[in-house]
Amino acid sequence: MSAPTRPLRRDAQRNRDLLVAAAKDVFAARGLDAPLEDVAREAGVSIGTLYNRFPTRAELIDAALIDVVEESVASAERALAHPDPWQGLVDHLTAIGELQARHRGFTDICVRTLPAGSATEQAKGRGHGLFVALLERARGAGALRPDVDVSDVGLLMWAAVRATEGLRAVAPDAWRRHVGIVLDGLRGEAAHPLPGGPLSPDAVRDAMAFGRLSD
Structure with missing residues (x-):
């Protein structure tokens, strides 16, 4: 003991x-x-x-980021409780966009890996499971197009928010317009077939993470 x-x-x-x-x-x-x-x-x-x-840097990140990661988990829980599968997904993706827009570290931690036993990594695991459940629920209701997966949605959200990062000083909410376009593209109604297949989770992490944690 x-x-x-x-x-x-x-x-x-x-x-x-x-x-x-x-x-x-x-x-x-x-x-x-x-x-x-x-x-x-x-x-x-x-x-x-x-x-x-x-x-180590990872220990400091764990202590500093756990609150914002738990905030994202709470958003996913609220979204799953929403009676409308599509609106729940929209609410959660909008909340994630808000977190990414105001917190560069949150954007980073989504594609970085801390030790498995850390509070932040465990919270990320819960959040990922809830996110997958949100997508499956919206897809099952016919609201989300059937040919996208969690990697597609994650990369699209990251791109929409990061693309407007240089405009924050003059147009802090510019990302909302681009996320709105992404959301319309994710709708199941009138969707056209997509070329190719989704990227693997490892490929998405490589695309979104421009460095690795160091001590």
Whole structure:
């Protein structure tokens, strides 16, 4: 039986809280590859203190991103409870677009992998299962075209939001128009056959992730 975890000293807990708060802000604005020195500077502590509290980048990401990932899971749960399968899917995809538009780190974590036992990775697994269920429900109702899968929808949403990233300062909601076009293209009614098949999940991750996590 492992020994119980000792609570952090008050100053150590304060430094941890400052680092998590700073990481949330830095990762939201600049993504998960932002320099950790910037996180330490934002928190008002040394880089040594950061590594003392979070020996790896993945551990810091886990602490900083779990809330926003859980927010996406809650969105999927609400969508599955919606009586209209199509509207539930639309509501969830719109919520995901909002998260991606305001939080670059959330966009990154969707295609990055943390250790399997991390809270964030476990939440991502729940969210993925709910997302698949949303698509299957909308497809079964005839609302979603039958020839698209989770990889298609994920890549289309990522592209629609990321394509307007450079316009955020002057048109922060420009992504909504493009997501609306994507949603119309996903409708089952009057759909035309698509050329080729969907990409594999690995191919989508490679396309969407321009780097890998480092310590």
